[in-house]
Amino acid sequence: MPLHDWTDERAWDSVHPIWMTYLIEWVQPRLPEGFKAFLGGVPALTVASANGKPDVSVRRWGSEQPPGGAAATGTAVLEPDAELNAVFRLDPQRAVHIDYHGQLIAAIEIVSPRNKDRDDAKETYTNRYLGYLRFGVHLMLVDVMPRPRKFSFADAISAGVGLELPPLPSPFAAVYRVAGAIPVGDDMGSRIGVWRRPLQVGEPLPTLPLPLSLHQSVTIDLEQTYQRAAERAYLT
Numbered sequence: 001m002p003l004h005d006w007t008d009e010r011a012w013d014s015v016h017p018i019w020m021t022y023l024i025e026w027v028q029p030r031l032p033e034g035f036k037a038f039l040g041g042v043p044a045l046t047v048a049s050a051n052g053k054p055d056v057s058v059r060r061w062g063s064e065q066p067p068g069g070a071a072a073t074g075t076a077v078l079e080p081d082a083e084l085n086a087v088f089r090l091d092p093q094r095a096v097h098i099d100y101h102g103q104l105i106a107a108i109e110i111v112s113p114r115n116k117d118r119d120d121a122k123e124t125y126t127n128r129y130l131g132y133l134r135f136g137v138h139l140m141l142v143d144v145m146p147r148p149r150k151f152s153f154a155d156a157i158s159a160g161v162g163l164e165l166p167p168l169p170s171p172f173a174a175v176y177r178v179a180g181a182i183p184v185g186d187d188m189g190s191r192i193g194v195w196r197r198p199l200q201v202g203e204p205l206p207t208l209p210l211p212l213s214l215h216q217s218v219t220i221d222l223e224q225t226y227q228r229a230a231e232r233a234y235l236t
Helices: 012-030 119-134 153-161 222-232
Strands: 035-040 058-060 082-084 095-100 103-110 138-143 172-184 187-198 207-211 217-221
Touching: 012 035, 012 095, 012 103, 012 217, 012 222, 035 103, 103 119, 103 207, 119 138, 119 153, 119 172, 138 153, 138 207, 153 172, 172 207, 187 207, 207 222, 217 222
Parallel strands: 103 138
Antiparallel strands: 035 095, 058 082, 095 103, 138 172, 172 187, 207 217
C-alpha cells in the first residue's frame, strides 16, 4: 500500500500501535538464535533493571542509628542518609527493541506527531534517538509525518553526532549502524553506517536492513508491515 498523506493525522493513533505489532511479528522469526523482539521503553537504556520494566523500591532509615552498628570511624564504611533505587518514568512512546541475552542491540522507532509538535518535544526525542547511538544501539527511525516542514529528526541526528550529510526532510526512513570505538582527533567516537531514504506520498515504503552487529542484520519490509497495519485500521 503506497504511503498515505499524513498531513491529516487523525487515523495515526490507530495505525501506529498496529504497525509496531506487525513489525515485531515480521522481525521475530527472522532473528538469529538468542535474539528476541519486544515493545520496550527508553528507560531500559539507562536504568539497571530488566529492559522496559524498571523496578520501584525505596528504603529510608529513621532517626535511629542506621544498620551497620558502631559509630563511624576513620576506617569505617559510612552509611548514606538514604538509599533509593532511582526510577525514570516510562515514556508512553514505545519502540521495537531487539534484545540479545538481556542486552539491547537494536531499536525501531516510528515517529508520532507528538514527538515533534513543540520545541521541547523535538529536543526530548532527538536526545532519545541520539541516546541509542551513544549507547552503541543500532537504530531504524521511520518518520512518515511531513509536518513541521522545517524540521527533520534525520538532520537533528546528523548534527548531534557530527555527520556531514545532505538534508533529509520528512517523511523519511533512516538506519544507523554503530560500530566500535575509534579515535576522532583527541576524542573517542564510533563509526556510524547510515542508510537514508526519502519517502514519497503515493509510493511504496522501502525495504531496509536493521543491523544486529557490524556484519549481521535482519531485513525489514516497511511496505508490507505498513500495508497490513493500514488495512487493519481500515485506512484505504
